[in-house]
Amino acid sequence: MTLYIFLTLAIVSVITALLMVFSRNPVHSVLFLILTFFAIAGQYVLLNAQFLAVVHIIVYAGAIMVLFLFVLMMLNLNSETEPQKSTMWKIMAAIAAGSLLLTLTGALRGSVQLATPVQSNPRVGLVENLGKVLFTDFVVPFEIAGILFLAAMVGAVLVGKKDLKL
Amino acid sequence: MEPSGYMPIVLQSLVALGFVALVLIVVPLLGPRRKSDKKNENFECGIEGQGNARMPVSIKYLMTAILFVLFDVEVIFFYPYAVNFREMGFNGFFAVLMFVGVFLLGFYYVLRKGAFEWDR
Amino acid sequence: MEELRTIPIEYYLYLSTVLFCIGVLGVLMRRNAIVVLMCVELMLNAVNLLLAAFSTYLSDAQGQIMVFFIMVVAAAEAAVGLGILVMIYRNTKSTDISLLDKLRN
Numbered sequence: 001m002t003l004y005i006f007l008t009l010a011i012v013s014v015i016t017a018l019l020m021v022f023s024r025n026p027v028h029s030v031l032f033l034i035l036t037f038f039a040i041a042g043q044y045v046l047l048n049a050q051f052l053a054v055v056h057i058i059v060y061a062g063a064i065m066v067l068f069l070f071v072l073m074m075l076n077l078n079s080e081t082e083p084q085k086s087t088m089w090k091i092m093a094a095i096a097a098g099s100l101l102l103t104l105t106g107a108l109r110g111s112v113q114l115a116t117p118v119q120s121n122p123r124v125g126l127v128e129n130l131g132k133v134l135f136t137d138f139v140v141p142f143e144i145a146g147i148l149f150l151a152a153m154v155g156a157v158l159v160g161k162k163d164l165k166l
Numbered sequence: 167m168e169p170s171g172y173m174p175i176v177l178q179s180l181v182a183l184g185f186v187a188l189v190l191i192v193v194p195l196l197g198p199r200r201k202s203d204k205k206n207e208n209f210e211c212g213i214e215g216q217g218n219a220r221m222p223v224s225i226k227y228l229m230t231a232i233l234f235v236l237f238d239v240e241v242i243f244f245y246p247y248a249v250n251f252r253e254m255g256f257n258g259f260f261a262v263l264m265f266v267g268v269f270l271l272g273f274y275y276v277l278r279k280g281a282f283e284w285d286r
Numbered sequence: 287m288e289e290l291r292t293i294p295i296e297y298y299l300y301l302s303t304v305l306f307c308i309g310v311l312g313v314l315m316r317r318n319a320i321v322v323l324m325c326v327e328l329m330l331n332a333v334n335l336l337l338a339a340f341s342t343y344l345s346d347a348q349g350q351i352m353v354f355f356i357m358v359v360a361a362a363e364a365a366v367g368l369g370i371l372v373m374i375y376r377n378t379k380s381t382d383i384s385l386l387d388k389l390r391n
């Protein structure tokens with residue numbers, strides 16, 4: 001049963017990701033990518049990482065993808081204005097990505113020595129446990145993430161506001 | 167939780183989606199249908215429709231949207247903290263206070279630069 | 287949790303490899319800079335999925351914390367990147383990445 005859910009979600013995510021790459025209209029690309037993200041959120045639920053699934057939907061589908069869609073609508077980009085690469089270039093890109101896929105899968109085959117988990121703990125993905133780990137072992141990265149946000153805010157304002165009041 | 171524990175949620179979303187799909191399928195079947203070019207226009211009289219339905223949005227919203235994304239990600243860190251609020255004690259409190267302080271610093275900078283001023 | 291072991295960890299490895307390669311394909315293939323940024327987000331998500339899978343299979347929460355930090359970086363990257371792209375669009379009236387080769391010579 002779980003295996004079938006996994007396979008369904010995997011097929012959906014791969015197909016929507018391919019549609020995202022191949023659709024002409026950038027707005028359709030964004031919508032297909034949102035579907036991919038929902039399928040990945042389903043995988044997180046299957047992995048017992050419930051909080052991760054919720055945060056993934058809130059942050060990716062709810063904020064980042066909306067920002068992308070917003071910018072696309074603001075610039076009024078449609079399939080007519082979409083620049084296209086030449087067919088030659090597209091074939092070369094497909095060959096390059098395909099050989100990367102072949103190399104990676106070839107390297108991965110039989111490389112994983114990880115058997116089934118020694119002692120499974122279904123409470124790993126709960127918010128409570130994550131908070132404990134985050135605020136004991138990862139306090140310094142947490143503060144650095146705050147500083148990264150400060151830098152991103154300053155950068156976005158400096159780049160985005162043309163007529164700054166200095 | 168076991169995957170089977172999600173059965174109620176799956177059932178509920180199936181019922182909700184099924185209802186919407188059912189209504190969307192049944193309504194056109196029940197009602198009378200008359201299709202013509204005149205009927206399919208947005209307004210039967212008055213100005214004729216032209217152009218694309220995708221209106222370009224004003225650039226004034228851009229700063230608001232970008233800063234919304236940056237502030238939205240805070241939820242990742244605040245929710246685990248809120249759940250563990252009591253056990254963390256003052257150590258966790260000061261860590262979060264520093265984080266919020268950095269954010270408020272950024273917010274003050276954004277306000278001083280006038281990123282939210284509307285008519286400029 | 288007992289049911290989860292019916293899925294070997296290799297499946298997650300292969301799934302995230304495939305998603306990552308689709309992201310690479312998009313980056314190489316598309317010329318719209320916004321779509322290229324979206325493909326980078328897809329690659330980040332493939333890595334996130336793998337981290338979450340190993341975190342669950344090893345019963346170690348650190349992998350999921352790493353995913354949080356990757357999400358933070360992705361949000362900051364999207365915000366600044368889109369700001370830069372909009373400003374490029376204001377100057378060149380296009381989001382074509384092949385126009386951005388002014389530093390080549």
